[in-house]
Amino acid sequence: MADSKKTFFDISKVRRVFQYAAPYKKKFYLSVVLAILLALITPVRPMLIQLTVDEYITHSVPRMVIFVTLIQLVIILIETAMRFSFSFTTAWLGQAVVKDMRDTIYKKILRLNLRQFDRTPIGTLTTRTINDIESINEIFSDGLIPIIADLLSILCVLLYMFWIDWRLTLIALIPFPIMIIATYYFKESINRSFFKVRNAVAALNAFVQEHLSGMSVVQAFHAEKKEFEKFNTINRQHRDANIRSIFAYSVFFPVIEIVLALSIGLVIWYTAREALELKQGQQGVIVSFILCLNLLFRPLRMLADKFNTVQMGIIASDRVFSVMDNPDTDVPPAGGYRDPEHRVAGVVDFDRVSFAYIEEKWVLKELSFHIRQGETVAIVGHTGSGKTTITNLLNRFYTIQKGTIRVDDRDIRSLSPEYLRKNIGVVLQDVFLFSGSVLDNITLRNPNISKEQVIAAAKMIDMHDFIMRLPGGYDYNVKERGATLSLGQRQLLSFIRALLYAPSILILDEATSSIDTESELLIQKATETLVKGRTSIVIAHRLSTIRKADKIMVLDKGVLVEMGTHEELMQQNGFYARLHKMQFEQQEARPASA
Numbered sequence: 001m002a003d004s005k006k007t008f009f010d011i012s013k014v015r016r017v018f019q020y021a022a023p024y025k026k027k028f029y030l031s032v033v034l035a036i037l038l039a040l041i042t043p044v045r046p047m048l049i050q051l052t053v054d055e056y057i058t059h060s061v062p063r064m065v066i067f068v069t070l071i072q073l074v075i076i077l078i079e080t081a082m083r084f085s086f087s088f089t090t091a092w093l094g095q096a097v098v099k100d101m102r103d104t105i106y107k108k109i110l111r112l113n114l115r116q117f118d119r120t121p122i123g124t125l126t127t128r129t130i131n132d133i134e135s136i137n138e139i140f141s142d143g144l145i146p147i148i149a150d151l152l153s154i155l156c157v158l159l160y161m162f163w164i165d166w167r168l169t170l171i172a173l174i175p176f177p178i179m180i181i182a183t184y185y186f187k188e189s190i191n192r193s194f195f196k197v198r199n200a201v202a203a204l205n206a207f208v209q210e211h212l213s214g215m216s217v218v219q220a221f222h223a224e225k226k227e228f229e230k231f232n233t234i235n236r237q238h239r240d241a242n243i244r245s246i247f248a249y250s251v252f253f254p255v256i257e258i259v260l261a262l263s264i265g266l267v268i269w270y271t272a273r274e275a276l277e278l279k280q281g282q283q284g285v286i287v288s289f290i291l292c293l294n295l296l297f298r299p300l301r302m303l304a305d306k307f308n309t310v311q312m313g314i315i316a317s318d319r320v321f322s323v324m325d326n327p328d329t330d331v332p333p334a335g336g337y338r339d340p341e342h343r344v345a346g347v348v349d350f351d352r353v354s355f356a357y358i359e360e361k362w363v364l365k366e367l368s369f370h371i372r373q374g375e376t377v378a379i380v381g382h383t384g385s386g387k388t389t390i391t392n393l394l395n396r397f398y399t400i401q402k403g404t405i406r407v408d409d410r411d412i413r414s415l416s417p418e419y420l421r422k423n424i425g426v427v428l429q430d431v432f433l434f435s436g437s438v439l440d441n442i443t444l445r446n447p448n449i450s451k452e453q454v455i456a457a458a459k460m461i462d463m464h465d466f467i468m469r470l471p472g473g474y475d476y477n478v479k480e481r482g483a484t485l486s487l488g489q490r491q492l493l494s495f496i497r498a499l500l501y502a503p504s505i506l507i508l509d510e511a512t513s514s515i516d517t518e519s520e521l522l523i524q525k526a527t528e529t530l531v532k533g534r535t536s537i538v539i540a541h542r543l544s545t546i547r548k549a550d551k552i553m554v555l556d557k558g559v560l561v562e563m564g565t566h567e568e569l570m571q572q573n574g575f576y577a578r579l580h581k582m583q584f585e586q587q588e589a590r591p592a593s594a
């Protein structure tokens with residue numbers, strides 16, 4: 001709530017949101033002009049009604065009654081057309097702004113440093129991109145411009161009323177303080193419940209999203225009942241928050257009706273009294289005032305709601321701008337070195353590198369090693385020893401705190417990340433597949449890679465026949481009807497991807513388990529094809545890879561404890577030999593469990 005108060009009239013935020021409407025100036029000015037015209041046309045009908053009653057009905061001029069009624073009809077048609085254009089223009093403006101803002105924020109998210117994704121739950125960024133930006137849309141379609149239009153209409157009607165009879169207007173406005181007080185309490189109450197509803201929706205979203213992803217764990221551990229209870233609690237909070245806001249509306253609208261009835265009653269009472277005293281007709285004024293009061297109350301009733309909408313929009317814009325202004329992007333300020341003509345040779349140096357994801361909790365400590373061009377290096381070590389971290393750092397997904405990482409003798413901090421990453425191919429352990437065809441998942445929709453090239457690469461690692469056996473072959477939708485590919489098959493798809501990008505340096509995180517025999521053999525062969533002729537860093541779990549590696553690096557708690565060939569390290573009978581005994585002898589006994 002404090003947050004909402006702080007940002008309510010933050011003009012700088014409103015201005016910044018409206019900057020996004022700058023490319024659509026014509027639509028913006030059109031909506032302002034329409035708002036003014038609508039305000040000016042609002043008192044015309046009461047005016048004509050008063051004229052009809054006082055002049056033509058009282059003095060029995062039926063021809064003129066029909067004529068003025070026809071004029072009224074035309075005015076109603078014009079007003080309706082203008083109202084339609086106004087609603088359409090403001091909604092159009094909102095949608096155009098929302099589209100541009102979504103593009104901007106998504107572009108920004110794509111460039112954020114990976115560290116940001118460790119800190120911010122994915123759900124939060126989804127909310128920023130979808131829900132918060134939708135609230136900003138409402139600043140245009142239901143908020144600021146409609147508020148200005150309504151206030152102008154109210155002003156015009158009031159001016160007309162004062163012009164007709166200022167005393168009667170003041171009488172009619174006597175019950176207004178009740179309405180102002182009711183509006184204030186309504187606004188506060190709706191605001192509070194709106195926040196609660198929003199939080200409840202976010203909680204529901206997060207809960208369902210997380211638990212659907214982890215459904216196998218829920219079912220495997222028979223946690224359905226507990227999970228349902230948790231869901232039920234959040235669902236109840238959601239219902240209660242909604243009911244609170246429904247209650248506020250249910251009280252507010254009847255109160256406004258009462259105030260309107262009081263005003264009309266006062267107008268009739270006062271004019272009737274005057275008419276009796278002064279013996280003169282006031283029919284036209286009464287009819288016209290009743291219509292004016294209706295025209296006054298209609299926008300007033302919705303004003304509190306619209307103020308809330310603007311307030312929510314401004315709070316949402318604050319959140320969206322905080323993502324847009326996040327300085328932690330991966331593009332170095334000075335651009336960085338690139339050489340589009342040549343690939344890097346693939347010499348890698350880590351020079352006394354220390355790194356911590358979280359301050360002072362060192363994951364890598366004073367790590368130094370040298371990898372020659374074309375060499376295959378296997379990294380082994382216990383889980384959590386820092387193997388994946390080394391590959392993250394080489395890709396510059398994170399920035400090191402101490403030491404230097406060099407590729408071909410150039411500090412990677414001086415290289416453009418795009419150039420660096422173009423030269424590094426990555427095959428992850430758990431390959432993420434986007435919904436789409438096998439082909440799209442291999443090429444990542446890069447138009448420079450033809451289907452023929454993909455087929456040639458697939459043939460190189462014996463995957464072509466497997467893909468052709470899928471329904472639709474290369475067009476098979478990998479996520480269709482939940483028929484996803486196995487871990488090994490997914491990894492093989494990313495082998496094809498790596499082959500196509502022909503990187504100078506290859507990073508391969510071998511899958512540890514659940515690989516069927518066929519995929520295991522294919523992966524072994526594909527690995528041999530892939531590492532040939534390029535510098536390769538393999539986070540190794542397979543004996544075949546480790547034995548054939550030119551060099552094995554043994555990591556323990558972020559420290560390089562041993563380095564050498566398999567034979568050398570076995571002879572040393574140290575950490576590697578023990579690790580080998582523990583992990584790999586068992587594996588050797590059953591090399592490819594199905």
Ligand SMILES: Nc1ncnc2c1ncn2[C@@H]1O[C@H](COP(=O)(O)OP(=O)(O)OP(=O)(O)O)[C@@H](O)[C@H]1O
Nearest residue numbers: 118357358363381382383384385386387388389390
């Ligand atoms: N994004 C992160 N934020 C904070 N800490 C992290 C992050 N990623 C990894 N760590 C921590 O850094 C340490 C090294 O992790 P890393 O993933 O490099 O180990 P690993 O040797 O590759 O392990 P595994 O064999 O299980 O994949 C671990 O203690 C881990 O908890």
